[in-house]
Amino acid sequence: MAIDYRITARELVKELGGDSNITNVTHCATRLRFILKDESIVDSGKVTKIPGVITTVQAGGQYQVVIGNHVKDAFDFVMELITVDESQAGASENKAGLFSRLIDIISSIFAPFLYTLAACGILQGILGIFVALNAIDTAGGTYQILNFVSWTAFTFLPVLISITASKKFGVNTYAAVVIACALVCPDYINMVNAGEPVYFLGMRVQLLSYTSSVIPIILAIWIASYVQKFFDKHLPIVVRNLFSPMFTITIMVPLTLLAFGPIGNTVGGAIGGAYNYLYGLSPIVAGMIVGGLWEVLVIFGVHWGITPVTVGNYAALGYDTFTGLQASAVFAQAGAALGVFLKTKDKDLKGVSLSAAITGLFGITEPAIYGVNLRLKKPMICGCIAGAVAGAVAGGFNAVSWGYNMPGVATIPAYFKAGHMGQFLGFLLSILIAFVLGIILTWIVGFEDTAKETEAEAKEPVKELTAETENTASEAEGTFEIACPVKGMVIPVSEVKDEVFASKGMGDGVGIIPSDGNVYAPFDGTVEAVFPTGHAVGLSANGVEALIHIGINTVELDGEGFQVKVQQGDCVKKGDLLVTFDKAFIEEKGYDSTVIFILTDMGDEGQLETETGKEKNVMEKVMDIKR
Numbered sequence: 001m002a003i004d005y006r007i008t009a010r011e012l013v014k015e016l017g018g019d020s021n022i023t024n025v026t027h028c029a030t031r032l033r034f035i036l037k038d039e040s041i042v043d044s045g046k047v048t049k050i051p052g053v054i055t056t057v058q059a060g061g062q063y064q065v066v067i068g069n070h071v072k073d074a075f076d077f078v079m080e081l082i083t084v085d086e087s088q089a090g091a092s093e094n095k096a097g098l099f100s101r102l103i104d105i106i107s108s109i110f111a112p113f114l115y116t117l118a119a120c121g122i123l124q125g126i127l128g129i130f131v132a133l134n135a136i137d138t139a140g141g142t143y144q145i146l147n148f149v150s151w152t153a154f155t156f157l158p159v160l161i162s163i164t165a166s167k168k169f170g171v172n173t174y175a176a177v178v179i180a181c182a183l184v185c186p187d188y189i190n191m192v193n194a195g196e197p198v199y200f201l202g203m204r205v206q207l208l209s210y211t212s213s214v215i216p217i218i219l220a221i222w223i224a225s226y227v228q229k230f231f232d233k234h235l236p237i238v239v240r241n242l243f244s245p246m247f248t249i250t251i252m253v254p255l256t257l258l259a260f261g262p263i264g265n266t267v268g269g270a271i272g273g274a275y276n277y278l279y280g281l282s283p284i285v286a287g288m289i290v291g292g293l294w295e296v297l298v299i300f301g302v303h304w305g306i307t308p309v310t311v312g313n314y315a316a317l318g319y320d321t322f323t324g325l326q327a328s329a330v331f332a333q334a335g336a337a338l339g340v341f342l343k344t345k346d347k348d349l350k351g352v353s354l355s356a357a358i359t360g361l362f363g364i365t366e367p368a369i370y371g372v373n374l375r376l377k378k379p380m381i382c383g384c385i386a387g388a389v390a391g392a393v394a395g396g397f398n399a400v401s402w403g404y405n406m407p408g409v410a411t412i413p414a415y416f417k418a419g420h421m422g423q424f425l426g427f428l429l430s431i432l433i434a435f436v437l438g439i440i441l442t443w444i445v446g447f448e449d450t451a452k453e454t455e456a457e458a459k460e461p462v463k464e465l466t467a468e469t470e471n472t473a474s475e476a477e478g479t480f481e482i483a484c485p486v487k488g489m490v491i492p493v494s495e496v497k498d499e500v501f502a503s504k505g506m507g508d509g510v511g512i513i514p515s516d517g518n519v520y521a522p523f524d525g526t527v528e529a530v531f532p533t534g535h536a537v538g539l540s541a542n543g544v545e546a547l548i549h550i551g552i553n554t555v556e557l558d559g560e561g562f563q564v565k566v567q568q569g570d571c572v573k574k575g576d577l578l579v580t581f582d583k584a585f586i587e588e589k590g591y592d593s594t595v596i597f598i599l600t601d602m603g604d605e606g607q608l609e610t611e612t613g614k615e616k617n618v619m620e621k622v623m624d625i626k627r
Contacts, residue, residue, distance in 0.1 A: 121403025125413030291391020334360030335438025363408030397426020509598030534562030
């Protein structure tokens with residue numbers, strides 16, 4: 001069923017306490033990450049029922065809403081509805097622990113530009129393949145230009161970090177960028193390369209390279225936030241806009257070179273050194289741990305903690321071992337989801353699991369985890385086991401990534417480098433094992449199938465219903481009959497006064513000018529979606545998915561005038577009351593009360609026939625699908 005993410009965003013903002021309760025929001029590949037002033041007022045049960053929301057996670061001082069592939073659409077619509085005060089972007093009334101605050105800081109800083117880093121990493125891998133195939137001249141201008149382009153994001157990584165860090169810590173973004181640029185300025189790099197002692201006010205500067213560095217610039221911008229606040233508070237407003245950034249820059253650049261830069265380098269080196277030491281003790285054991293447990297960290301939203309380590313490895317070593325192990329976990333969960341697709345007899349679950357498996361192969365595992373594997377439990381465990389086995393293989397071959405990336409089929413070139421074919425082949429073997437073993441284990445171990453009934457069982461209740469009522473939603477002789485859900489005049493859907501529905505872009509069906517305000521189930525089925533505003537209900541049965549949308553733009557009433565009688569997941573019989581609505585109230589408010597009844601998915605190929613241009617009573621046939 002097509003989801004309108006504008007409505008998803010509107011309902012999200014409402015359930016999260018409105019604009020006044022939302023301090024900040026960012027997004028990663030699959031999640032909206034909210035900073036809320038008060039999380040206690042949010043009912044997560046209601047949030048998860050919003051169409052388009054997969055699940056929610058509260059971790060790292062954030063309220064995370066898992067959306068999936070359409071997260072960017074949802075984010076854009078959310079941003080249209082809220083006002084983010086950058087000076088308060090990191091503020092929250094929740095007293096999160098130190099670890100949670102660190103995870104929040106890391107995710108807020110790195111999430112916005114990770115795809116850019118990954119793009120550069122893939123370009124490096126593609127160039128490596130061309131070099132290995134002798135398809136490009138490394139002395140030529142084409143290679144040299146593409147090569148420095150592929151390294152630009154890493155060379156000037158402090159600048160990218162300064163932009164997002166400034167928003168997180170509430171610093172003037174342009175002042176933050178100047179501080180970062182000073183650390184990678186050619187004049188400073190020349191000082192570093194010359195190796196001659198440099199003093200600032202009599203204090204010797206420790207000449208270190210900050211290109212591709214992470215922690216020094218984060219520390220610098222964090223301290224700069226306090227410096228800027230001091231001057232913003234004490235300088236007269238007439239000179240504040242000029243002298244506050246001037247003093248901030250003048251103080252912070254030397255202070256970073258003298259203190260926070262060396263401290264940050266030491267801390268970053270220690271963190272990276274600790275991981276690489278543990279990896280060096282046994283790459284195979286490290287692979288088992290990472291491959292088996294990585295997706296568990298994803299579930300809790302704390303996987304961002306490793307980002308400074310991986311980025312630091314590329315800067316210090318030119319490669320990263322962690323990503324080489326992490327890929328096994330990703331492909332294993334995709335394989336487990338495909339195993340569910342191959343084994344289940346439930347049509348709806350087949351569709352969800354296949355989509356999740358394909359998405360997982362491209363590195364986005366949340367739909368596979370939350371929508372399939374974790375919900376069924378055993379496939380999640382099978383995926384973790386497959387990831388551990390494959391991770392051990394990757395560790396045994398010392399599989400590494402030569403450029404930053406998020407593991408998936410599209411980023412495989414980032415794992416190739418001329419002269420390291422053994423590691424690359426070992427990596428390919430590991431992800432193949434992860435994927436195939438995930439499928440096999442899920443198939444063998446099995447799971448509690450969500451299929452509510454076999455096809456034979458599905459037809460029997462319909463036959464019973466046929467004996468009890470005259471106009472049925474039965475499937476017989478290859479025809480699936482659908483009853484009218486509300487009493488009124490039936491018109492072609494092309495005549496409703498809403499371009500989206502009238503264009504049939506969301507599906508074919510009818511419009512009903514209602515005579516009263518009672519909406520009934522048009523067939524036996526399952527309630528797939530109930531909008532919190534009560535203005536729309538989604539149903540499914542035998543591969544058919546239907547949407548009953550009451551009124552045009554009535555979502556703007558925020559539920560006023562609607563009373564929902566069912567919940568998402570309920571099984572309903574034809575004739576069960578779904579929603580009541582106040583037709584007079586809706587029209588008094590200036591809204592069109594036409595009920596739009598469309599089929600968003602007709603299942604197997606079939607021809608839809610509608611009966612329009614006449615008054616219909618409830619439960620009279622209004623549509624049928626001939627197969």
